[in-house]
Amino acid sequence: MSDSESRPASPPVSLQALNTMGLPSFAQYLVRLTDSTALPALSESLVGAPKFILGGGSNVVISAEEDAPLPATVILNQLMGIVRLSANEQAIRIRCAAGEPWHRFVMWTLAQGWAGLENLALIPGTVGAAPIQNIGAYGVEVAECIELVHAWDFEAHEHTTFSPEACDFGYRSSRFKDEARQGPWNAPRFLITAVDFQLTPAPRATPKTDYLGLEKELGEICKGATPSPLHVAHAVMSLRNKKLPPIENLGNVGSFFQNPTVPEPYARVLIDRNEGMPAYPASDGQVKLSAGWLIEQLGFKGLRLGGAGVYDKHALVLVNHGQARAAEVLELALQIQRAVMSRFGVWLVPEPQLVPPRSDAARLNTGRSGDDSELTKR
Template sequence: MRGRDPPPARGCADVSGYQLAENVSLAGRNTFRVAARAAMMADVSRADALAELFEFAMLREGPVLVLGEGSNLLFAGDFPGVAICLTMAGVRIVQDDGDTALVRADAGMNWNDLVGWTLARGLCGLENMALIPGTVGAAPIQNIGAYGVEVGEFIETVEAFQRDTGQIKRIAAADCAFAYRDSVFKRESERWVVTAIELRLPRRRELRLDYAGVKEELAAMGVDTPRAVHVAEAISRIRTRKLPNPAVLGNAGSFFKNPLVAAATADALKAAHPALPVFPAGEGQRKLSAGWLIEAAGWKGFREGDAGVAPQHALVLVNHGQATGAQLLDLARRIAASVQERFGVALEPEPRIIGARFDGGA
């Protein structure tokens, strides 16, 4: 069957709907820009090619990794299996009732491009998530969010390839189990490959401005009556100042999740450390600022060789040039261990770690 035979050891083999290459460098496929290689890479241009591709991958008896722009992972070593990159990047409005529109976007589309596309058509909702790196396909997996908004609020349907059946399924938002930086697609990553999403976006909504200096940035821009496009611009400016550009300094954005703790724990920490930012997170829970905890533990701007912590933001680990994934992971473990020792709070990594376990710094 076409696609079962491995391609030549060098060069590429064109197959219907995907292209294969062996022994591929991943340095340009991850925003940390760490050196790593994949035994095989498949660039996929059609979702209906995934069944044949996974059949081929199973015959190789190796692991499979679905790779977007590599903005939310850390390669701690080479990848011995097949790395799959979805290149489909179409977007269109499939329904429009005047008040809201249903937008369908393919998994390979750049996320920030989608934000701009929707704003240009007068649609609101995604403006607070401007400039988040990565692809559309990664958005529901991580339930990405920023400045008080999460993508799960707007997703109506996720289209995903189900690996155990070989079929493409449409999954309603209620069945996606969206939570803070979590979803069924993240918990069952060996089962699902997100191929597209559909978002229900309004033309008018109350803007969310009460977060992390957004109002102040709008005022600095001279905007008195903001619209969604102004909010996107303000947040893009804030992110550009606070976070290093991965094109200049290798990083994967926020490396640690903001920890969720019991309300009583948060109250005790706040009493001991009045400057600690604490946010509501549902009944009986509070969300703490991981960046504040890391900075208070003395890590902001730290550098050891080429592995370090961004001077702009303590939440961002950076590769100054030649750091390996293993060195960055070791630094992350040490940071987590020091926060645990000082504050009694466990930190969890936000990026997926390939080739090693995080183990909480223990």
């Protein structure tokens, strides 16, 4: 009998080691899904029952302590395996199971001589989470390389497939993320089982190297040579290591807020009032602002609230200094949102999923006031 076919563990089940923020969190039940053939039986057993799907835990903040565990069955997606579907001189098609660690998969593709994902190196999480978030970095989004997304439909009790168009990819979003945010947190319809990617043989690839900061890092690595996809990956890894703390040292979920977009006329007003404000053209007459820059201008770097804090090297990263509670992380995030709104008229949207969306988590989406009297500089 596989892990996915076994009985759920007795409550409460600790999820602290299963989320990169390292927050104390618990669930009533936990199922480890290691075999997709177990999905029909699992799906039938959970009809009408609350459930939550967890991958690498790198994009979620769970507010559920031992005395009030998540009232749901947590399905830990551990589906593994990589298959080459086809290859020719122009392209390679591969299918990767959803539970594979994302960074390991990226480096594996580069070791095979396949390009396309190099700008997305060192992003935490799993392959299955990549299309949900439409992960992106240094000028590239994963949607650019996705051919198909395979999923289990808990309503129809069958496997289904989504084209990129059906995934409705946007900036750090997809139909999967939108449905999760708009619907009940404990009733996801789809569980991603695998993703098909189309990549390019490295000799035919033209790596994207013109993103801010990446060119300089590549210059130091390549010493005048033409950058290869592997060079780009190493440059990206170097940049990320400079900005983000190792998860094993300081729990975090990477960027805690999305970079906001504002109408171009309002962006001009902000730029005129704030010397040096970074701003980048976006679609539909919008301008993208740097959330990290906005937060840094307000002096939040290094601030702490209990065990939670703002990373002293990157204001966009909230960290767990060792004993943080979810309530402290969410309160700190709320105070940042209020301060940015007050100063710049921009409301920052959290990037990680907040589970469950109640109490402090709900306040992040309503903008209600919080008490900032406990903020201290360390």
